[in-house]
Amino acid sequence: MSDVLWAPSAQIETLRQRANILAKIRAFFAAREVMEVETPCLSQASVTDVHLATFSTQFVGPSHAKGLPLYLQTSPEFAMKRLLAAGSGAIYQIGKAFRNEESGRYHNPEFTMLEWYRPGFDEFDLMDEIDSLMQTVLSCGVAVRISYQDAFKTYLGIDPLTIKLEELRAVCSRFGYEDIAAQEQFIDPLLQLLFCMEIEPKIGIDAPCFVYHFPASQAALAQLNEADPRVAGRFELYYQGVELANGFNELTNAEEQSQRFDTDNKIRAQMELPLVDKDQRFLSALEHGLPVCAGVALGIDRLVMLATGKNAIKDVIAFDVNRA
Amino acid sequence: MANYSTNEFKGGLKIMIDGEPCTILENEMVKPGKGQAFNRVKIRKLISGKVLEKTFKSGDSVEGADVMETDLAYLYTDGEFWHFMNNETFEQIAADEKAVGDNVKWLVENDVCTITLWNGNPIAVTPPNFVELEITDTDPGLKGDTAGTGGKPATLTTGAVVRVPLFVQIGEVIKVDTRTGEYVSRVK
Numbered sequence: 001m002s003d004v005l006w007a008p009s010a011q012i013e014t015l016r017q018r019a020n021i022l023a024k025i026r027a028f029f030a031a032r033e034v035m036e037v038e039t040p041c042l043s044q045a046s047v048t049d050v051h052l053a054t055f056s057t058q059f060v061g062p063s064h065a066k067g068l069p070l071y072l073q074t075s076p077e078f079a080m081k082r083l084l085a086a087g088s089g090a091i092y093q094i095g096k097a098f099r100n101e102e103s104g105r106y107h108n109p110e111f112t113m114l115e116w117y118r119p120g121f122d123e124f125d126l127m128d129e130i131d132s133l134m135q136t137v138l139s140c141g142v143a144v145r146i147s148y149q150d151a152f153k154t155y156l157g158i159d160p161l162t163i164k165l166e167e168l169r170a171v172c173s174r175f176g177y178e179d180i181a182a183q184e185q186f187i188d189p190l191l192q193l194l195f196c197m198e199i200e201p202k203i204g205i206d207a208p209c210f211v212y213h214f215p216a217s218q219a220a221l222a223q224l225n226e227a228d229p230r231v232a233g234r235f236e237l238y239y240q241g242v243e244l245a246n247g248f249n250e251l252t253n254a255e256e257q258s259q260r261f262d263t264d265n266k267i268r269a270q271m272e273l274p275l276v277d278k279d280q281r282f283l284s285a286l287e288h289g290l291p292v293c294a295g296v297a298l299g300i301d302r303l304v305m306l307a308t309g310k311n312a313i314k315d316v317i318a319f320d321v322n323r324a
Numbered sequence: 325m326a327n328y329s330t331n332e333f334k335g336g337l338k339i340m341i342d343g344e345p346c347t348i349l350e351n352e353m354v355k356p357g358k359g360q361a362f363n364r365v366k367i368r369k370l371i372s373g374k375v376l377e378k379t380f381k382s383g384d385s386v387e388g389a390d391v392m393e394t395d396l397a398y399l400y401t402d403g404e405f406w407h408f409m410n411n412e413t414f415e416q417i418a419a420d421e422k423a424v425g426d427n428v429k430w431l432v433e434n435d436v437c438t439i440t441l442w443n444g445n446p447i448a449v450t451p452p453n454f455v456e457l458e459i460t461d462t463d464p465g466l467k468g469d470t471a472g473t474g475g476k477p478a479t480l481t482t483g484a485v486v487r488v489p490l491f492v493q494i495g496e497v498i499k500v501d502t503r504t505g506e507y508v509s510r511v512k
Contacts, residue, residue: 051359101331101361101382104353180362180381189360189381196354196362197379220358236357246357297357 005323009314018304018316021137022094025114025300028133034090034116039079041096045279046071047078048264049220050271053100055109072098075297076115077221078282081250084117084293085285092116094300105312106242106302109321114303117295123222123233123249126294127210130237130245134208138307140239141207148214148231152191155199160191161215161230186267188217204238211236221257222248237298239306247296254286327385330363338370338391341378345370345389345442353382370440371422371447389442396439398431406431406449408439419446429484430455430502451502456511457481458497462488475507 008015029036046054052074058067073079075097083091097113118126131143152160158171168190172181175198177190184190203209212235216224219232233249251257261278268275304316314320328339333351340346346367355361361382368375370391380386396408396417405418406428417439423446424431430451431437440448462478478488478498486500488507499508 049358051355051361102353102355104355107353107355176377177379180379183384184381192356192359193362193379196356196359197364218358243356299357 007323008318009320009323010316010318014304014308014310014316015318017308021304021307022300024137025094025133028136029092029116032090032129034092034118035088037080037083037088037091037093038095039073039076039083039093041073041098042070043073043079043279044068044070045078045281046276047074048261048268048276048278049074050264050267050273053102055098055100072110074099075113077295077297078279080115080117080295081290082282082285084119085288085290090116090118103321108301108313108317110324111313111317112300113297114300115295115297117250117293119291119293121294123212123235123247123294126247126296127212127235127237130210130247130296130298131208134237134239137303138208138239143208143210143237144204145210145212146203148211151199151203151211152194155202156194163187165190185270188215191215191218200238200243201241204240208237208239208244211238219251219260220246220248221251221260223251233294242302242306243299244302244306245296245298247294249294250290250292252286252290252292254283257286258283325388325390328388329385330380330382333363333365338389339367340387340389341367341369344372345391345447347391349375354379355382370442373425390444391440391442391447393438393440395436397434397436400433401431408437408446408449411436417441417446419449423447424449427451427502429480429482430500431482432457453501453503454499454508455502456497456499457484459488459492459494462492462494464493478507 054074055072057070059070060067076093076095080091080093093115095113096110098110100109103109134140134143149159149161152158165187168187169181172190172193177193180193181190213225213231214234216230216232219234222232222234225231225233235247236243237245258278265275301313301316305313308316310316328337333348335348337348338345346369348365348367350366352364353361354364363380363382365378365380367378397411399407399409405420406424407416407418409416427449432455435452435455438450439446457480459478460481463476475487475489477485478492479485486505486507488498492498492510497511499511501508
């Protein structure tokens with residue numbers, strides 16, 4: 001039987017534009033002497049991140065007759081930091097990342113990620129470099145910058161760093177999210193809800209917009225800010241309603257990193273999610289010594305969507321999950 | 325009735341929102357790279373017909389609505405209820421004014437309509453896409469032979485008023501598209 005889903009979800013012309021963009025990105029990094037690397041898609045360790053779901057499989061073969069559990073990486077971050085700890089210097093990678101439970105207009109369970117690290121940079125130096133790359137690929141204007149706190153103050157009139165759960169629930173209810181607000185026990189998911197639904201559509205319209213100094217509770221793998229430890233050296237990039245990139249002034253302290261993994265697992269337990277073993281090889285690399293650096297992950301598919309004016313991720317990848 | 329998780333959401337799924345049965349029109353996943361996922365859903369309330377957006381936390385469940393559609397022939401109205409019959413089982417169902425709503429003006433005897441049932445009770449009546457009705461009143465003085473002049477209003481036997489071309493006269497039967505309320509053609 002003939003299956004109509006044999007055909008690509010993207011037009012060949014779009015894939016040609018995509019190839020040109022990838023070539024531009026590689027030229028950008030070659031000119032700056034950032035080395036391209038490849039790290040494993042299959043890792044023996046997974047991530048504790050509460051909002052990431054991994055795919056898992058098993059290697060069966062020599063030395064592993066009973067099977068070695070392996071996880072498809074949700075990002076190449078831990079492996080790339082191990083290279084940095086081993087003295088690689090500035091590196092970038094263009095590769096596939098895999099996230100279960102994610103599919104839609106802006107999500108495909110496997111997608112292409114550009115990730116790069118700059119020893120000696122802080123998050124603001126890295127924002128400058130991302131800005132240059134955006135202008136190179138998208139021919140857009142200079143990016144604007146706003147702190148997470150100012151974004152909430154400007155667009156919603158609330159301070160995300162001091163607001164209490166009850167008041168935040170009331171604000172969410174005002175925007176029609178009373179059902180979610182009533183059930184939610186944590187501040188951060190409600191801040192994320194308001195950010196996604198009520199702020200993101202209003203920023204980065206004419207030029208890309210960096211939002212920096214995310215709250216410490218959403219620091220992920222970023223250093224806390226020395227001057228104001230309520231915020232972290234984490235930033236995100238938005239353009240025309242699309243979340244394009246997430247970057248950190250990287251946390252280098254092994255002990256603090258290990259504690260954050262524990263905190264994730266505590267929240268996982270409260271949410272009745274499976275607990276995840278800490279990646280000991282990553283932690284050992286931090287103990288060995290990660291150079292002070294900034295790093296960022298950028299969604300290539302979404303970048304191509306913006307560059308080609310396409311509406312959905314399936315329009316810029318050869319075969320989306322429904323045709324894979 | 326079963327509960328549905330957000331992963332089961334798709335167009336056409338019938339769920340309960342604010343105590344009212346609804347159908348899902350669109351479902352979009354919204355998820356920050358490092359954060360909670362949400363489903364932004366566009367729904368139509370099946371009783372009021374209102375279309376609205378609703379956001380769910382991904383993974384949450386919603387009660388399903390026991391909604392089914394059945395094709396029944398329109399029989400007659402007794403003024404309070406509109407009676408429909410299953411042409412195979414001869415089983416009859418009576419719909420009230422609220423269920424029939426504005427579509428009362430498209431009900432033609434023996435036409436097969438789609439009746440939406442919630443917990444077995446009719447909540448909506450959808451007439452066929454095209455119905456044929458006789459004109460009871462229209463201005464006979466207006467003459468012309470093209471359909472492109474904007475036409476004139478004509479009242480049909482059910483009380484419906486549609487715009488018809490100038491050449492169409494009282495007593496003629498016309499075909500009307502019930503989805504738009506527009507004249508399609510004369511019926512010979």
